Amino acid sequence: MARIKIDMPDHYTFTTELPVRISDINYGGHLGNDAVLSMIHEARIRFLNYYHYTELDVEGAGIIMTDSAIVYRAEGFHGDMIQLDVTVGDFNKYGCDIYYVLSNKKTAAEIAHAKTGIVFFDYEERKVIPVPEGFKASMEKDA
Template structure:
């Protein structure tokens, strides 16, 4: 089994979305805040699909330590989109998630990005080691 790296991420999940009026900004196109919310949506869907949540991935929660978005094309009201999720750079307590947002009809990219995630014990308010079962899920 290959270890997921930035150059060789492992695909985890896909979902479909449609641009809502609340996702638009003053330029009448998909806003940056909405794109980050889309990243959150697929992450939560993927966790739920695996009977997990951001609060519990098998003994600890997840915390975002950084985010990056690259804007490639405008998104518009009612446009149908496909979002894919991948993983890379898995460590003992951290990993990176990659996102690709595309037009469903044409496959043209709208945005790409990443979030850097850490395992976190919210009761102790300290970083935690990644639970073994969750680490296996990422591979």
């Protein structure tokens, strides 16, 4: 099976930090893959909140995650503080990608690269809708 490669952006528009909790540790004694997905979800919520959005209200539209990819680069351990750098890119008519770099705050070692694809969604009509222009303009301004 071919390895996944994520072409990561050079610039990130938002940074937050999360601790590795004991519940984030797997049987191998390090940060579990399910915990990484939860961490990027938390980072996405914080990123949206920074811009005064929620997953249900981005300029009046909701979002749905269409895919995710994670490439692991190093281990994380209980008690580590993880820095998550976030940005948006690769816009199309209905969505975009959100990129994440997870690094050990103390050592600066990159733990993972991740990407989630999102589309914008009208929850009342139950259909995909175009990217809100205000969101796209705000993201491109900060890029």
